[in-house]
Amino acid sequence: MEVMRSQKKASSALTSSNGVSTLTLYRSAPTLEVRLEDFERFAVDRLLVLRGISDGLARGKKPDEMDKLVIDLWKAHMRHPQASEVNNKDIISHFVLRLVYCRSEELRKWFLSMESTLFRYRFRSVNSDVHLSLMTELGIPYKVVSQKEFEDLREQLNLVARSANQPLPTPNGLYKVSFEEVPELVATRKVFIQKGYAYVALNQVVSFVVPHFRSHLSKALVLTNRKWTSMIREQEKDRLTPIVEALATSYLGPDYSQDKEVGEISLKDIDQVARTSFPLCMQHLFNTLRDDHHLKHGGRMQLGLFLKGVGLKLDDALAFWKTEFSQKVGAERFDKEYAYSIRHNYGKEGKRTDYTPYSCQKIILSTPGVGDHHGCPYRHFSEENLRAALGKMGVSSRALEDVIEKARNRHYQLACTLTFEALHASSCDAGINHPNQYFSDSQKILKEKNMSTD
Known part of the structure; x- marks a missing residue:
């Protein structure tokens, strides 16, 4: 199918003074056909820009720093091999994500805030003729x-x-x-x-143009949601709907099915690396398993796939889980009821799917119930329990307050990033987006420190 060649009638596009990008108001959706691969790829590229902006705002970057960040993000992710298609990519990606983020109040609020911020900083880069x-x-x-x-x-x-x-x-x-x-x-x-x-x-001028843009987009998101629920979702259930529903929670980095850089971990080392390199979500599950000798399904999946990703081989994984569970349910029951699911996670049973560890986004959006221990502690713990857990990890009182403040304001991944930085005395500019990334980066830092002291 052919991608659109011109969008002048649907929405005017204006070139910035630095030539980095165009500026579009997205007043109406284009009536055209888009290749499925472009539909998803363009949306993912724009999502990387919006999430980068979200992280920059959460980190309290100043306006001049945000100016540079937005330009750098746009250059990095919104290019197109054909210069004539850059504006088309901008428009397509916006309307795809409008579909993705129209589906709940929480999603709409985030998208509206990030798109308005993106528009604000792009607007600042264009000249007065464009303003008018x-x-x-x-x-x-x-x-x-x-x-x-x-x-x-x-x-x-x-x-x-x-x-x-x-x-x-x-x-x-x-x-x-x-x-x-x-x-x-x-x-x-x-x-x-x-x-x-x-x-x-x-x-x-930006102070009164952006509110108009935001107001229009806010109304458009509500209308898009009505169309989505009443018509589009069912019509596209076999084609676009799975893509749209997956994009809002998609993880855009490495899958960490096996950390090739860190290698394998053995059972004799697992307690030590858990103390030094497991993020709080995994430390909590690991310690609960050691104490209670049991985890419900959600906890077993979250911790089990994480351990697989950090290099625990199948035989060692079976031995690890059996050692703990047999103390509560017995070895025979473990072999009958639990061993299959561990082999299944490693792609040795059922459809032989090689399952990947959970990303931060998936963990944050999980809904643990009574007796569950999975999920994101920065979101699901009470403030009192979070303080206690962070103190036990060794986070200093000064850093702890910053972490709590970020968690309180629902910047959960940034709270985890600050925890990492406090414990490792090292900055993490890219932020923590995956528990296995936390582990991998931690192991690299610790190994470098050990080499420098030898």
């Missing part, structure tokens, strides 16, 4: 301030700019809009107001 075109397309009423009016108000404009620590306005690039359009600027006293108009400088 966007304002016109969004239907924002504005007037360009004339030279005479500017001169008449110069003193008042400069006074407001100085008090707000803003650049002094210039005759070119000053606009009048209704003060109701810029409540944020009015509340913070960053604009001069006269006769119901706010006098907005070029560098402030």
Whole structure:
């Protein structure tokens, strides 16, 4: 099937001043056919951009750092072998993810926030001509301030700019809009107001354009959800629906089915590496198993596949689980009821599927019940229990408060990243996205430290 060649009628696209990307308002979905492989691949590439932005915001990056981050993310993930197709990729990926993230309030909220932030920083990179075109397309009423009016108000404009620590306005690039359009600027006293108009400088235009973009997208997501539930999901159940439903929780990194860099771990080393290199979710499961000699299915799957990924061979895995479970259920019952599922995880039973360890995203979204111990401690533990668990791991009191604060604000993977950094005295710029990544990075750091002390 042919990918679209032009999108001018569906939504105007505007080139940024640095030539990095185009800026599109996504006012209406394109009526075209897209190859299935492009449908998914473009969406994954855009998702990498949005998740990178989310991580940057959670880490408290400053506006100038976010500027650079957004440009770098866009360059890294939104390229296309054919330059003429870059804008098409932008539009297709946005509308695919709109389908993906329209399906619940929580998903809509995240997507709306990340897309609005992406638009904000891309908007900052385009010139004034583009600003005016966007304002016109969004239907924002504005007037360009004339030279005479500017001169008449110069003193008042400069006074407001100085008090707000803003650049002094210039005759070119000053606009009048209704003060109701810029409540944020009015509340913070960053604009001069006269006769119901706010006098907005070029560098402030973003403050009233982004809310219009956000409002349009918010309404569009609700409408898309209605179409999805009433029609699209059923119509596309054998083709697009599985892709759409998987993308929101998809893990986009290595699968860690076997950590080739770290190698194998043996039973005699497992307790030591659990203390030094298991993330909190796996340490909790491991310690619970050692103490209670049993885990429910969810815990067995989460820990079992993790151990497989860090290099525990099938025979050692069977011996490990049997040693623990036989203390509670007996060796005979273990062989009858539990050994099969372990062999199954290693691809030795059933469909012979080689199952991969769970990613952070999958673990965070799990719903452990009473008596379960799987899931993400940063999400599922009470604050009191989380503090105790982190203290037991050896996280210092100063770092602990930062971790708790991130968990409280639902930045669970960043909380885990901060835990890693505190315990290893090493930065993790890429962030923790997978328990087996945590283990692999930990082992590398520890081995390097051991080599330097030899």
